[in-house]
Amino acid sequence: MQRPTHEIVSLSERAFLLGALAEGLRGDGRGVLDMRPVHIRLGPSSGAAEATLGDTRALARVSAELVEPFADRPTEGSFAMSVELSPMASGAFEPGRPSPEAIALSRVVERAIVKSNAIDLEALCVLPAKHVWAVRCDVTVVDHCGNLLDVCALAAAAALRHFRRPYVRVLHSEQGEATSVEVCAADVEEPEHLALRHMPLALSFALIAEDGFSTPLALLDGSEREEAIASGSLSVVLNQQGELCALHKSGGVPVGAEQIRECVQAAQLKFRALAKALDEVLNEAKKSLASSAPPSARTGEAATRQPPSR
Amino acid sequence: MADLVAVPGELLGRREDLVAGAGAYVDEDGGVRAYVVGLVRRTPLPSVDGRTQTATVCVDAGASVRASLMPNVGEIVVCKVVRINPRVANVEIMCTAGGSVVLHEPCAGIIRKEDIRQFDRDAVEMFKSVRPGDVINARVLSLGDSRSYVLSTAENELGVILARSVSGAIMVPLTFEEMQCPKTLSTEFRKVARIRDETSPLSQ
Amino acid sequence: MARASATAPSSARPGRHEFLSPEGLRADGRRQAEIRRFICKLETTDGRADGAAFVAQGNTHVAAAVHGPQDPSGSTRKMAHDRAIIVCELAMAPFAMGEWNPRGPSDRMLTEIAAMVEAVFEPLVLTHLYPGSQIVIQLRVAQVDGGLRCACVNAATLALIDAGVAMRDYACACTVGHVQGTLLLDVSAVEDGAGAELSVAYLPKVQRIALTHLSAAIPADELGEMLDLAIGGCKQVYDALDGHVREHMRLVAAGYGGSNAGF
Numbered sequence: 001m002q003r004p005t006h007e008i009v010s011l012s013e014r015a016f017l018l019g020a021l022a023e024g025l026r027g028d029g030r031g032v033l034d035m036r037p038v039h040i041r042l043g044p045s046s047g048a049a050e051a052t053l054g055d056t057r058a059l060a061r062v063s064a065e066l067v068e069p070f071a072d073r074p075t076e077g078s079f080a081m082s083v084e085l086s087p088m089a090s091g092a093f094e095p096g097r098p099s100p101e102a103i104a105l106s107r108v109v110e111r112a113i114v115k116s117n118a119i120d121l122e123a124l125c126v127l128p129a130k131h132v133w134a135v136r137c138d139v140t141v142v143d144h145c146g147n148l149l150d151v152c153a154l155a156a157a158a159a160l161r162h163f164r165r166p167y168v169r170v171l172h173s174e175q176g177e178a179t180s181v182e183v184c185a186a187d188v189e190e191p192e193h194l195a196l197r198h199m200p201l202a203l204s205f206a207l208i209a210e211d212g213f214s215t216p217l218a219l220l221d222g223s224e225r226e227e228a229i230a231s232g233s234l235s236v237v238l239n240q241q242g243e244l245c246a247l248h249k250s251g252g253v254p255v256g257a258e259q260i261r262e263c264v265q266a267a268q269l270k271f272r273a274l275a276k277a278l279d280e281v282l283n284e285a286k287k288s289l290a291s292s293a294p295p296s297a298r299t300g301e302a303a304t305r306q307p308p309s310r
Numbered sequence: 311m312a313d314l315v316a317v318p319g320e321l322l323g324r325r326e327d328l329v330a331g332a333g334a335y336v337d338e339d340g341g342v343r344a345y346v347v348g349l350v351r352r353t354p355l356p357s358v359d360g361r362t363q364t365a366t367v368c369v370d371a372g373a374s375v376r377a378s379l380m381p382n383v384g385e386i387v388v389c390k391v392v393r394i395n396p397r398v399a400n401v402e403i404m405c406t407a408g409g410s411v412v413l414h415e416p417c418a419g420i421i422r423k424e425d426i427r428q429f430d431r432d433a434v435e436m437f438k439s440v441r442p443g444d445v446i447n448a449r450v451l452s453l454g455d456s457r458s459y460v461l462s463t464a465e466n467e468l469g470v471i472l473a474r475s476v477s478g479a480i481m482v483p484l485t486f487e488e489m490q491c492p493k494t495l496s497t498e499f500r501k502v503a504r505i506r507d508e509t510s511p512l513s514q
Numbered sequence: 515m516a517r518a519s520a521t522a523p524s525s526a527r528p529g530r531h532e533f534l535s536p537e538g539l540r541a542d543g544r545r546q547a548e549i550r551r552f553i554c555k556l557e558t559t560d561g562r563a564d565g566a567a568f569v570a571q572g573n574t575h576v577a578a579a580v581h582g583p584q585d586p587s588g589s590t591r592k593m594a595h596d597r598a599i600i601v602c603e604l605a606m607a608p609f610a611m612g613e614w615n616p617r618g619p620s621d622r623m624l625t626e627i628a629a630m631v632e633a634v635f636e637p638l639v640l641t642h643l644y645p646g647s648q649i650v651i652q653l654r655v656a657q658v659d660g661g662l663r664c665a666c667v668n669a670a671t672l673a674l675i676d677a678g679v680a681m682r683d684y685a686c687a688c689t690v691g692h693v694q695g696t697l698l699l700d701v702s703a704v705e706d707g708a709g710a711e712l713s714v715a716y717l718p719k720v721q722r723i724a725l726t727h728l729s730a731a732i733p734a735d736e737l738g739e740m741l742d743l744a745i746g747g748c749k750q751v752y753d754a755l756d757g758h759v760r761e762h763m764r765l766v767a768a769g770y771g772g773s774n775a776g777f
Binding site: 097100103104107111115116117200212213215231232234238239242243244245246247248249250251252253254255256257260261264268 | 622623625628629631632636710712721722724726731732733734735737738741745
């Protein structure tokens with residue numbers, strides 16, 4: 001693994017961390033399968049979310065735009081994801097082109113969402129071959145204290161479930177043909193949530209092996225120091241339907257098949273707690289939305305709450 | 311080859327009985343394994359305390375076998391001409407050690423025009439000495455640069471030993487400068503090698 | 515080495531929308547747990563690379579060349595004083611995936627796979643034996659029909675062995691597909707597109723897994739079975755790779771004795 005020069009770990013710190021792990025202690029006192037505290041905050045606008053795992057923090061922003069569909073898929077919308085590793089998150093990140101690490105992160109999360117058909121792309125179709133929604137999720141990591149993948153996936157999941165796109169009215173000509181579409185403002189028609197079949201969440205393990213090759217110890221939700229001495233990582237992406245959406249072990253210290261199964265089982269247990277935390281926050285937001293005034297009475301608030309649309 | 315061939319990861323023994331030499335490493339369970347492809351050589355060590363008998367195991371990487379196949383300076387090599395230009399002929403070396411060792415993979419060589427023959431070296435016309443497709447005997451002058459060996463055919467026994475005429479037939483040597491096509495009876499110029507063979511019309 | 519059963523009657527092959535016929539045959543005549551025709555060759559370039567190999571898994575063709583250990587070029591920022599760094603460059607022909615798509619070196623998929631190859635071999639190569647150097651693995655993909663990551667890993671393994679780079683073990687890779695509820699070994703692109711593909715790279719001697727990559731969702735409780743099937747496929751790949759390496763070594767060693775080694 002090409003580690004950025006910023007994450008230099010001194011020999012004595014490395015020896016300390018490894019020695020503590022040999023006695024079953026992690027740097028911050030957690031157990032081997034304990035996650036750091038999870039906080040999710042849904043932004044003022046729909047589709048904005050912030051997720052933190054310990055001190056690692058990422059912001060996700062979902063937006064949607066009406067575009068022409070691809071010629072070979074006239075009834076499907078599209079979804080794209082990008083992950084930006086902001087230089088304010090860590091000295092190792094440089095502004096400009098996404099590094100291979102950023103590309104890998106965004107591809108893993110995008111693949112887990114798209115390939116598992118989490119978002120119903122056909123439901124994004126407004127007028128076949130003319131207008132479909134192109135949904136984008138942009139994640140920015142603002143603080144890197146380990147385990148970027150899980151935090152990005154969590155922020156993206158929260159933002160996607162929170163996001164509501166404007167209601168679109170299809171206008172018909174006198175003959176009954178659909179001619180054009182009209183995007184309705186939020187105070188005219190209630191915006192709609194995306195049609196999501198499920199929403200996957202990621203749980204990653206840092207694999208620590210003293211010499212880089214012997215059978216490693218798998219630590220759930222590795223901190224930055226733990227990742228700096230790790231020789232590999234294993235990420236498990238699950239959803240509530242009991243599906244494994246991604247099993248991402250991209251090289252690194254090899255593990256036995258049995259250890260992979262154990263990690264997946266541990267991830268399944270922890271997934272429930274994580275999903276519950278997310279559900280609670282989303283239900284809170286829904287309640288506060290329902291308790292606020294009905295759409296017709298909204299005035300100034302509508303302007304800030306509309307997602308960008310064309 | 312009666313020796314055992316080992317491949318990377320192959321278990322050669324236990325740490326208690328063997329010392330890992332070049333080409334072998336010790337894994338986390340105490341097994342001694344090879345890390346390159348090669349022949350396994352065990353050298354017994356004198357037992358220190360009179361009880362345990364250990365050996366050092368080395369895996370002799372194939373590269374060293376391949377290295378000894380490379381042509382050395384002064385050897386006669388058999389080559390096939392690939393490309394010519396007025397100054398230099400590019401050849402592919404196929405056999406070394408006088409033709410007795412066939413190379414597993416051909417190397418590149420060049421013959422400068424001054425090294426084609428001994429007399430009148432500057433007036434050599436490459437097209438009348440060797441042509442692409444000819445098989446020649448040459449001597450290695452030097453290891454040259456990283457790209458090709460430097461060869462010479464400036465001896466009586468060196469030069470073209472097999473050539474095809476423009477019509478595709480294998481030509482018969484007439485003199486040390488000419489070869490004749492048996493089909494069309496036309497002659498072409500080559501720098502012909504003197505082969506020590508009683509049946510050849512050239513060995514007198 | 516498994517071969518596609520070309521003599522299976524077409525009526526026993528699956529219909530248009532199924533991938534495993536009731537007789538147990540797939541679209542190309544293979545059984546459920548058969549890998550595709552596996553061809554591998556060592557030393558395929560003109561000798562300019564330190565090691566070279568070519569792997570064809572079915573219709574997926576990948577050529578690999580290894581340069582090194584050599585002085586680190588370009589970004590010395592990446593150099594490590596106590597070990598070698600592994601650099602992988604992956605290029606794909608524009609016609610490789612069927613539709614013309616010229617991918618530049620900054621293409622996201624190629625970058626990801628190249629980083630994956632580097633990460634697979636970084637713990638596998640005994641890098642501490644070559645401090646301050648770099649080992650460059652160049653992969654050229656001519657054709658893709660499923661299992662691209664696996665073919666890249668297999669080709670890189672052979673090329674590293676050919677270059678004589680110290681490695682703890684082979685890395686053998688194979689895919690398992692989860693298509694319409696059935697598990698199929700070594701899936702082609704068509705089978706992969708219809709379901710999920712799990713790529714696994716396995717180290718046969720130390721018996722551990724170096725890489726897993728899932729392309730789509732699968733039921734979590736079927737993972738164990740898929741891993742077992744994938745490991746079985748990797749072992750078949752290992753037999754093919756190892757057989758070829760030993761045969762090649764025998765030919766090279768025989769050439770030293772003066773007989774016609776040939777190729």
